[in-house]
Amino acid sequence: MHRILIVDDEPLICRGLSSLLAGAGLGIADIHMAHTGFEALDYLRMEEVDLMITDIGMPGMNGIELMHQARLIKPWVQTIVISAHETFQYAQMAMRLGARDYLIKPLNSAQLLDSVRNALLQMQAEKPASGKPDYAASMGGRFALRAPDTQRGQAMTALMAGAPASPGEAQQLASAAGLEGAGPYFAMIRIGTDFSTREGELLPPKDKDLLAYALMNMASELLDQDWSPLPFTLPNWEIGLLIGWSEERYDDSTVSKINQLDMIGRSLHHHAAGFLRLPTLIGISQIARGPEFIHLLANQxxxxxxxSNRHPGQKVFYYGDFSWSQPGEEAGEEEAFAQNNRIVERSRQYIEEHYAQKGLTLHEVSQRNHVSPNYLSYLFKKNTGYNLWEYVIKLRMEEGRRLLLTTDLRRYEVAERVGYESPEHFSKIFKKYYGYSPSELKKEHPAK
Known part of the structure; x- marks a missing residue:
């Protein structure tokens, strides 16, 4: 059964779409409705969502901004975009963010249902079968098993081995590796696996080769639309991916490159588990300009x-989160512990000062601490016991309850003071958190 989130600033459209989908026999378990991008982010943080249907033109946070934030929270959630604008730029941006479809208002009911049905069918096909999976067969449906190009692999191995003698030699190797037209900015992603942990089996090398190729093709095709990555094999059945930015794309200051790498890493880990039921660890380098620095990216x-030896609960690692200290040094353990505590404490203080700010995001908090959103989420949960956004909700709900009990403020005024634009949305979150609504609390404890 599927769970859908509908996002539109017009409540009538939300209700109409919800009614249409609920009666279409598509196997939908839950339909959530949000009227702003901020409300939608709350649902994405707190609920299981498979498919988001969002309008583009909304006040406060438009659909494109919502898609950016949604990919940070749950990069595997599928999206269908609806818009009153046949603007090529909007459509192009939506598709680059992975939208399944871009539909123009006024909506045609049959077209919408076809789009939703196709998205749900694709998701259903991507779910692994129950029981012991046949990896080769499961990859055959969507991902073709292609062996890596040997010549390109040798050129990439040479670039990774050390700095070329000259920029000209680096350019020759880059051309042989298939990097023409890519870059000039690059980051490297390394996918490590432990095949022996899969259901306790010890796999022979031939099966490991097959799974490594399957993983490489899955990763390559998953990112192909947005990134055109260069995949290659590494020792011990690890997989490498080289991600590139053009000058224009890298200069786009509206998009955090760390957030992009963070999203890619978590999406790869999620899909490796979903498609292949394969445990993976993801190592991500920083970004460097020019192929002559690829050996540094490989090392990072x-x-x-x-x-991962120090953080067994973490699965995606960005080098920039740890570059202030050296892994593997005995003396670094204490330093790492103190540094991590400082990151969490600064984050906690920032949240306590800004939790009532509308539109507060994980990206904003992580930027203040110069770490990736993924690593901040992991550290915050490990040190406090709270998911970072659960902590924001906790502070908002406790302050909201205090204001309801000790002041004569109306519900919309309380909602405004704790960071919600919509009193209805505040009430939904409040009831989910406490088990009773603000009005029920007021009846139980009338003002004296």
Whole structure:
């Protein structure tokens, strides 16, 4: 059964779409409705959502901004975009963010249902079968099993081995590796696996080769639309991906490159588990300009993976989160512990000062601490016991309850003071958190 989130600032459209989908026999378990991008983010943080249907033109946070934030929270959630504008730029941006479809208002009911049905069918096909999976067969449906290009792999191995003698030699190797037209900015992602942990089996090398190729093709095709990555094999059945930014794309200051890498890493980990039921660790380098620095990116992605020894609960590692200290040094344990505590404490203080701010995001908090959103989420949960956004909700709900009990403020005024634009949305979150609504609380404890 599928769970759908409908986002539109016109309540009538939300109700109409909800009614249409509920009666279409599509196997939908839950339909959530949000009237702003901020409300939608709350649902994405707190509920299981498979498919989001969002309008583009909304006040406060438009559909494109929502898609950016949604990909940080749950990069695997599928999206269908609806818009009153046949603007090519909007459609192009939506598709680059992974939208399944871009539909123009006024909506045609049959067209919408076809789009939703196709998205749900695709998701159903991507779910692994129950029981012991046949990896080769499961990959055959969507991902073709292609062996890596040997010549390109040798050129990439040479670039990773060390700095070329000259920029000209680096350019020759880059051309042989298939990097023409890519870059000039690059980051490297390394995917490590432990095949022996899969259902306790010890796999022979031939099966490991097959799974490594399957993983490489899955990762490559998953990112192909947005990134055109260069995939290659590494020792011990690890997989490498080289991600590139053009000058124009890299200069786009509206998009955080760390957030993009964070999203890619978590999406790869999620899909490796979903398609292949394969445990993976993801190591991500920083970004460097020019193929002559690929050997440094290779070293960074490897060192990022080494931090899994210290953080067994974490699966995606960005080198920039740890570059202030060296992995594997005995003396660094205490320093790392103190640094992580400082990150969490600064984040906690920032949230306590800004939890009532409308539109507060994980990206904003992580930027203040110069770490990736993924690592901040992991540290905050590990040190406090709270998911970062659960902590924001906790502060908002406790303050909301205090204001309801000790003041004569109306519900919409309380909602406004704790960071919600919509009193209805505040009431939904409040009831989910406490088990009773603000009005029920007021009846139980009338003002004296």
């Amino acid at each position: 992605s490897q060192r990022a993976l080494e931090w």
